Amino acid sequence: MAQPNLRDAILASGLETLHRKGFNATSVQDIAEAAGAPKGSFYNHFSSKEELGAAAVEAYAAKMGQLSLLQDKTVAPLARLRRHFVALAEAARYPYDCGCLLGNFGAELSGQSPLIRERVAAALAHWANALAAVVEEAQREGALPRDRDPKTLASFVIDCWEGAVLRAKVERDRAPLDAFLAITFSKVLA
């Protein structure tokens, strides 16, 4: 019978392993072993590795706690946007080799799994909406020009972030994250 705690353990270790090693390079056996569970019990909780991958995207997006920084109205909108990305950059750890699960899965699986592609798209859209609300606030207060649609600008900034995280992963260097912070907040969100 399916044990709820075992499902959580498989999801948590699956998320960690898939984030670190990628989807196709990880087997159900790897995930079960990392959760300290027999392989057979995996299938009591998830019908396939793809279903676990989709759940991992949702769990990853939900724990992006930096989103809550965007809602702290005691901080001015532009400062809030900066805090959000500074917190994301601080969460990255040397050698920056895991990257962002959304970007990793988007790159590896968009052609392979419609289910995971849709979950990644939904997570990115949710993030863009949260960011766009703050951009709109900054525009209303006159801290940003009203020359761009907030959602388009927010999505562009997320794309720049994803590109910077990917480059940090390839170079094993934090410099692309620092360049993102410096240039985004002096030229794009300015």
Add this chain to the structure above:
Amino acid sequence: MAQPNLRDAILASGLETLHRKGFNATSVQDIAEAAGAPKGSFYNHFSSKEELGAAAVEAYAAKMGQLSLLQDKTVAPLARLRRHFVALAEAARYPYDCGCLLGNFGAELSGQSPLIRERVAAALAHWANALAAVVEEAQREGALPRDRDPKTLASFVIDCWEGAVLRAKVERDRAPLDAFLAITFSKVLA
């Protein structure tokens, strides 16, 4: 005995298959079949799928013909930068599901293959140098402010492009590429 033409055929079909399906989702069998070659003959030309993947990165970077647009000094530097990215965007085809091989491999393989990670890093650095030379020219002519190191700015723009291509792949939509062109050339390279 290794036949040079067969090596080229395996590399060309390997590049196409790896670009479309990803590295770990493609087998040596898939690649040999796509080249119309028996699986055994693959190993007359490449010691492993990893070696083919590394050669595919070099072949992909070499055929990014848009780099030559950066060297056309009859066109003003900023217009040249725009032409380069417009040409890259035009080369993307609906449903934008292949993405950029450099970004795909960077995301999927940076932790798995030091060889491919280094080839991707080298290709991105080569591209950034070509772009930085034009940024520097634009700064010298006063078309861009001298507030940023040309190499840092060029690398950031490439990261933004890679993020936009990745988002286009996830959303099966060209809109992120158009947003990249509009915002980069009105705010970052402006």
